[in-house]
Amino acid sequence: MELITIKHASKTYKTGVTAIHDLSISFKKGEFVFLIGATGCGKSTLIKMLYREERPTSGQIFIGGIDVAKITNRKVYKIRRKLGVVFQDFKLLPKATVYENVAFALEIFGVPTDEIHNKVIKVLDLVGLKNKAKQYPHQLSGGEQQRVAIARAIVNGPKILICDEPTGNLDEKTSMGIMNVLEAINKLGTTVLVVTHDTEIVNKLKKRVVVLDEGRILKEYAEGEYRHEAI
Amino acid sequence: MKLFRILSRNIRDSFKSVFRNFSLSLASISCITITLVVVAIAIALSYNVNGFTRKVEKDVTMVVFLNEDISEERFKEIGDEIRKIDNVGKKESDVVGKTKMQVRDEMMKSSETYASILDKYDTRDTNFLKDTYHIKVEDITKMSKTAKTIKKEIKEVDTVKYGEGMIEKLVTIFDFVRKATYVVVIALILVTAFLISNTIKITIFSRKREIDIMRLVGASNINIKIPFIFEGLFLGIMGSIIPIILATYGYSALYNYFDGELFGNFVTLVKPNPFIFNIAGILLLIGMVVGMFGSWRAVRKHLKI
Structure with a gap:
């Protein structure tokens, strides 16, 4: 079953730069997909359009049957609640503890306190940070901060987890740790899309891989087909 | 919840x-x-x-001087007539009447010179001063209009003084x-x-x-x-x-x-x-x-x- 369908999407920025050219692709429920490509290939723009940070200039993007491109700014939150997003720079609240950072995503929806507590502890356990709940982001390593960001992204139980260069700032060993967490999340049924330029990781995980170049799909590899190549 | x-x-x-x-x-x-x-x-x-x-503004007072030849009864009636006029204060203390004899007494008390001059004018008939009413109005901006109305409606009114020019x-x-x-x-x-x-x-x-x-x-x-x-x-x-x-x-x-x-x-x-x-x-x-x-x-x- 297709969870995300992109039909003939193009994106031209106001500066005149076209980041995506007539791109069509779909992602199935429960898939783990890597989007790779050189800097400026359009991979970040593509996922920004998925969580409606950007709108396509033309074409359609369906997530669970909803055309994301048509959602107004005011209603963006409706689609955001179905997705979890993780960034290279973690985007954590520096003055809130690990627990508060994760709980924050549930509190705004009025989830009862007990339920928040259970859910937050559960995801912190999943990402391996249960014992650091009371610490502040600046007391954690980069890898740990990214785990907090992942915990926050999945605490709502989203169907899709989008990761924009989640290991961009991390060393190889830490990066693998993050990937293991993402794999574990994927095994629980969440569709995971990871944008990266770290081909080492892509090579090791043997997942479906989409290679972008100048806003177009250059190549696609089914699960297990990808072999390390320079990008 | x-x-x-x-x-x-x-x-x-x-x-x-x-x-x-x-x-x-x-x-x-x-x-x-x-x-x-x-x-x-x-x-x-x-x-x-x-x-x-x-x-x-509240302290501003209008003084109505009456003609000399009115009786004391008429003096009291005029007080009631003044009270009925529009913009005149409705409290008892807003319209205070002073007969010419009261005015004389007050002036005599205030200075010895007055006392010596006024001493011999000791009856209502001989007293050359005027009966007066001291009036406070509700709206000071309408003072001149009220003064004119008093002058017009009560024929025994000689003059109305309220610091014309100054008040405005x-x-x-x-x-x-x-x-x-x-x-x-x-x-x-x-x-x-x-x-x-x-x-x-x-x-x-x-x-x-x-x-x-x-x-x-x-x-x-x-x-x-x-x-x-x-x-x-x-x-x-x-x-x-x-x-x-x-x-x-x-x-x-x-x-x-x-x-x-x-x-x-x-x-x-x-x-x-x-x-x-x-x-x-x-x-x-x-x-x-x-x-x-x-x-x-x-x-x-x-x-x-």
């Missing part, structure tokens, strides 16, 4: 944010405090200027002074609103990241606005504490120090009760409304993504 939970969390988080962003909160609070102190002083001045002008000038000046104080207070409140809302805007600008994260995790615009609006409310309340204390205790102390009067008893200060409570209420209200409005305006700007 869910709404209550969201609301109570917002209040808790807003309170936390005030302390977590303490230096910026302090900047906002100080700005609110300083501007509200100025507003409080302006309000106190304006109230007192108003009070003073009203008091002077006084009324114009007082009217101007009152309007000027209103303008100053309103302008100050507007400037305060602008200053406070800009300071809060800076406070919130530094938290753009927080707003972005909120949007990212699926917070709707209203979810984002409410905690900031509460935060503005708290900043407003905290900023108005010192001005309120200064206004209430300061004004009371000032009032007691001067014994409620300035320049002898020429200017009477407005009594602290209930004045200081009104001022406290006004300051708190300005702080709260401006705080909330400032926050709302600032967040709104960040939500236009």
